[in-house]
Amino acid sequence: MPEIMTNTMLKIAVDVGSSENRTLDCTDFGEKKKLVNSNNYIRVSEDADYKREMKYEKKLLFSEKLHLKIAKLEEKGNECDNKVANKIVEELQNGSFLIGAATKFERVGNSEKMLPQQFKHQQISYYLNVIAGITMVMDERGVDNTSIRLKTLFPPNELTPDNARETEDIAKGVLCGNYKVTNLLTGQIFEFSIDDEDYEALEEMKMALARLLMTESIKLDDDNDDDVDIEEVINENTLLFIDIGNSTTNLSIFEDGKYQPQSNETFTQLNGNVLLQYIGNAIKQEFSSIPEITLKDSIKALETGKIKIGRGKKDVKEAVQKAITKFSNELYTKIRMDYFANKGIASYNIAYLLVSGGGSVAPDGVNNSAKELHSFFQKEEALEEEGIGLLIVDIDPEDEEDEDAPVESVRDLNVNGAGDFFDLETYEEQEQELEPQVKE
Numbered sequence: 001m002p003e004i005m006t007n008t009m010l011k012i013a014v015d016v017g018s019s020e021n022r023t024l025d026c027t028d029f030g031e032k033k034k035l036v037n038s039n040n041y042i043r044v045s046e047d048a049d050y051k052r053e054m055k056y057e058k059k060l061l062f063s064e065k066l067h068l069k070i071a072k073l074e075e076k077g078n079e080c081d082n083k084v085a086n087k088i089v090e091e092l093q094n095g096s097f098l099i100g101a102a103t104k105f106e107r108v109g110n111s112e113k114m115l116p117q118q119f120k121h122q123q124i125s126y127y128l129n130v131i132a133g134i135t136m137v138m139d140e141r142g143v144d145n146t147s148i149r150l151k152t153l154f155p156p157n158e159l160t161p162d163n164a165r166e167t168e169d170i171a172k173g174v175l176c177g178n179y180k181v182t183n184l185l186t187g188q189i190f191e192f193s194i195d196d197e198d199y200e201a202l203e204e205m206k207m208a209l210a211r212l213l214m215t216e217s218i219k220l221d222d223d224n225d226d227d228v229d230i231e232e233v234i235n236e237n238t239l240l241f242i243d244i245g246n247s248t249t250n251l252s253i254f255e256d257g258k259y260q261p262q263s264n265e266t267f268t269q270l271n272g273n274v275l276l277q278y279i280g281n282a283i284k285q286e287f288s289s290i291p292e293i294t295l296k297d298s299i300k301a302l303e304t305g306k307i308k309i310g311r312g313k314k315d316v317k318e319a320v321q322k323a324i325t326k327f328s329n330e331l332y333t334k335i336r337m338d339y340f341a342n343k344g345i346a347s348y349n350i351a352y353l354l355v356s357g358g359g360s361v362a363p364d365g366v367n368n369s370a371k372e373l374h375s376f377f378q379k380e381e382a383l384e385e386e387g388i389g390l391l392i393v394d395i396d397p398e399d400e401e402d403e404d405a406p407v408e409s410v411r412d413l414n415v416n417g418a419g420d421f422f423d424l425e426t427y428e429e430q431e432q433e434l435e436p437q438v439k440e
Contacts, residue, residue, distance in 0.1 A: 237351035244359025246272040265339050270331050272359040278323035286319045305363030321366045328372030354391040
């Protein structure tokens with residue numbers, strides 16, 4: 001770990017996308033001639049009419065090409081001719097934080113054009129991830145006290161004058177320091193600065209953001225405890241937070257309402273993709289006449305418990321339940337054997353489980369992974385009669401009367417800032433985008 005003085009300006013880029021949250025530590029930019037986390041990328045749109053070229057022979061997403069250009073900029077000693085990349089480089093060299101929001105593009109031939117879209121992230125969860133990303137890098141570099149300048153760039157179709165006031169109101173409630181909103185041709189930049197503030201200030205901001213989400217979107221999975229104060233539960237107990245994403249499952253511990261950075265762990269072998277594979281296999285085993293189960297059908301089965309066969313639909317809830325139980329058992333075993341042992345966590349201190357992410361979704365009549373994990377934990381002999389409580393994410397159903405109404409899913413909750421979000425709809429869109437058919 002490089003030694004960083006407390007008066008050094010940390011340079012961090014955080015990309016909070018529609019399905020993933022990536023944090024990029026750029027503090028050594030220009031010195032080591034590389035970005036610290038080279039597997040991460042930044043994705044930013046320059047303006048509403050911005051188009052990007054697609055070159056399929058290299059099979060790289062635009063964002064990855066952009067990152068490679070930035071990473072190699074000083075190695076070759078040449079200026080990058082990409083105006084977006086130059087903008088990012090300038091921000092990093094000036095010591096600012098640059099946070100780019102993800103943007104959807106429509107593919108037409110060999111080019112793509114940016115589409116207008118609803119602001120997909122809840123404002124609160126967006127800033128929660130920004131602060132979490134900053135604190136994660138500070139943890140890794142051993143920084144307790146530092147000067148911070150943060151710039152959040154919203155593309156013009158994601159932050160408008162209509163919701164700029166909402167952004168400022170949220171900032172007043174949870175962010176310390178100075179802040180302002182600036183209108184630019186590229187969108188709006190939200191800025192706030194903290195000079196020589198203690199690291200704990202960031203932790204408090206993060207927890208304030210988390211509580212705003214938790215108290216409204218989380219409830220106790222117990223019909224007899226309707227009057228339970230969720231904030232009191234969070235602030236006075238030890239919680240194990242499990243976020244099952246599409247490519248990772250992230251775990252962390254909260255003690256008396258405070259996130260414990262050293263408890264963060266990421267599993268890459270047990271995730272939403274694996275759960276979908278198990279569902280497909282279980283359906284094929286139950287219905288041998290079906291030759292192949294596509295990813296799309298596995299997703300629909302997880303959402304609805306049914307798959308379409310010709311003009312009808314077949315109930316596959318039993319197969320989905322078997323897959324979820326198998327996945328949950330494997331995840332529980334890995335948590336028990338690897339996570340607790342490696343992190344030195346006393347499992348008997350855990351009072352509640354909080355499971356989120358698309359991997360915790362299940363159709364009606366099927367126990368989701370949250371309930372299955374809870375069941376496995378409840379069987380442990382070391383627990384008292386009361387056992388472990390289960391906190392569940394209360395996802396609001398889509399408005400059936402208004403098909404165009406945006407669905408705000410609290411599956412975007414990710415308080416450790418280290419993992420991917422697994423959103424079924426977004427995941428399906430991503431899979432389609434990763435299947436280019438154009439050949440040159």
